Amino acid sequence: MSNEWPLWEIFIRGQHGMSHRHVGSLHAADEAGAIKNARDVYTRRNEGVSIWVVEARNITASSPSEKGPMYEPSESKVYRHPTFFDIPDDVGAM
Amino acid sequence: MYAQMIKSEATKDDPEKLATFQARIDAGDKIEPKDWMPEGYRKTLIRQIGQHAHSEIVGQLPEGNWITRAPTLERKAILLAKVQDEAGHGLYLYCAAETLGVTRDELTEMLLDGRMKYSSIFNYPTLTWADMGAVGWLVDGAAIMNQVPLQRTSFGPYARAMVRICKEESFHQRQGYDIMMKMANGTEAQKRMAQDALNRMWFPSLMMFGPSDAESVHSEQSMSWKIKMNGNDELRQKFVDQTVPQAEYLGLTVPDPDLKWNETKGGYDFTGPDWDEFFEVLKGNGPCNTERLAARNKAWDDGAWVREGLMAHAAKKRSAKMAAE
Numbered sequence: 001m002s003n004e005w006p007l008w009e010i011f012i013r014g015q016h017g018m019s020h021r022h023v024g025s026l027h028a029a030d031e032a033g034a035i036k037n038a039r040d041v042y043t044r045r046n047e048g049v050s051i052w053v054v055e056a057r058n059i060t061a062s063s064p065s066e067k068g069p070m071y072e073p074s075e076s077k078v079y080r081h082p083t084f085f086d087i088p089d090d091v092g093a094m
Numbered sequence: 095m096y097a098q099m100i101k102s103e104a105t106k107d108d109p110e111k112l113a114t115f116q117a118r119i120d121a122g123d124k125i126e127p128k129d130w131m132p133e134g135y136r137k138t139l140i141r142q143i144g145q146h147a148h149s150e151i152v153g154q155l156p157e158g159n160w161i162t163r164a165p166t167l168e169r170k171a172i173l174l175a176k177v178q179d180e181a182g183h184g185l186y187l188y189c190a191a192e193t194l195g196v197t198r199d200e201l202t203e204m205l206l207d208g209r210m211k212y213s214s215i216f217n218y219p220t221l222t223w224a225d226m227g228a229v230g231w232l233v234d235g236a237a238i239m240n241q242v243p244l245q246r247t248s249f250g251p252y253a254r255a256m257v258r259i260c261k262e263e264s265f266h267q268r269q270g271y272d273i274m275m276k277m278a279n280g281t282e283a284q285k286r287m288a289q290d291a292l293n294r295m296w297f298p299s300l301m302m303f304g305p306s307d308a309e310s311v312h313s314e315q316s317m318s319w320k321i322k323m324n325g326n327d328e329l330r331q332k333f334v335d336q337t338v339p340q341a342e343y344l345g346l347t348v349p350d351p352d353l354k355w356n357e358t359k360g361g362y363d364f365t366g367p368d369w370d371e372f373f374e375v376l377k378g379n380g381p382c383n384t385e386r387l388a389a390r391n392k393a394w395d396d397g398a399w400v401r402e403g404l405m406a407h408a409a410k411k412r413s414a415k416m417a418a419e
């Protein structure tokens with residue numbers, strides 16, 4: 001239906017200085033309505049101190065079928081992880 | 095359950111893709127909306143999550159019936175919060191269904207014109223305040239039995255909605271049992287009301303799990319897709335085993351003369367519900383089917399001017415902003 005309220009993706013920052021996390025989506029006519037609805041739908045038990053709303057159609061997502069080529073550059077570079085290097089115990093904490 | 099008699103769709107997909115898909119599920123992978131999935135998986139899930147969502151929404155009506163007549167201000171505030179949670183559950187689930195390519199309005203319209211169902215339990219009336227106790231204790235109790243394992247279902251958005259819902263359900267069941275304790279320990283008249291509520295809600299609660307697995311043709315496919323996690327009889331048994339001692343604690347009698355502990359199976363033997371009645375309720379002939387659908391249709395129609403007005407306001411604000419830029 002053409003006149004359906006658009007879909008918004010909702011991101012909420014929990015109590016503890018965490019980053020905003022995607023919690024779900026909802027419908028609202030505009031951004032102000034989306035924030036009000038997000039409060040009622042996703043923070044009924046103090047789950048958040050800050051809400052971000054983004055209209056779902058404005059989100060660009062990577063495609064799951066390209067998972068292989070997309071992440072290949074990081075898979076082949078094991079030396080990016082500290083455990084790649086053997087440091088003798090005698091050196092102490094590093 | 096909240097989703098009863100879900101027919102699983104046959105699937106006519108590429109066998110190789112199907113095998114890879116099944117292997118992912120068997121390995122415990124979560125399927126996300128943009129991943130490839132069999133058409134049957136997608137359609138079955140829309141039906142199941144949609145029916146589950148509709149049940150949460152229609153399920154507000156029997157309890158909403160008592161908000162204005164709650165015996166104290168505290169009980170009223172608690173019941174209001176409980177019913178508001180159910181609205182939230184409906185919204186989480188509609189969003190999960192929408193990721194499968196159906197719109198919210200389509201889902202709503204399919205409920206309103208009867209193409210999609212909601213749980214049979216909500217077609218029974220709530221006649222006294224004690225019913226608020228019995229509903230929370232038994233109906234939310236039965237829902238929990240089904241929803242806890244669904245947290246591990248294979249479809250990511252559905253599983254995540256279930257995690258949220260399960261966090262809130264325990265409050266629902268406890269507030270119901272709290273009402274039952276008050277009534278069962280109250281005056282003779284209150285105790286009679288509590289017993290009467292249990293008498294009326296017991297068998298409809300057992301129906302929530304759906305007909306015996308022997309008769310449910312579609313569970314096998316849904317089980318292998320991990321969108322149905324347990325058999326109907328298995329969950330019903332678990333519910334009875336958990337609930338009977340709770341009724342005993344209240345000093346109430348489960349309305350089943352044949353109910354008795356079976357030492358060998360380590361569970362109760364009990365009488366199943368009247369399945370003819372169940373199928374009649376599903377067909378639309380339960381005590382409240384007409385009233386429930388009429389209430390949802392009225393709410394949808396009466397709300398049309400609000401939905402349209404807010405959209406018009408949003409469009410006006412947008413064009414004013416564009417003109418200013």
Ligand SMILES: [Fe+2]
Binds near residue numbers: 150179180183259
């Ligand atoms: Fe619920």
Ligand SMILES: [Fe+2]
Binds near residue numbers: 180237263266
């Ligand atoms: Fe509930």
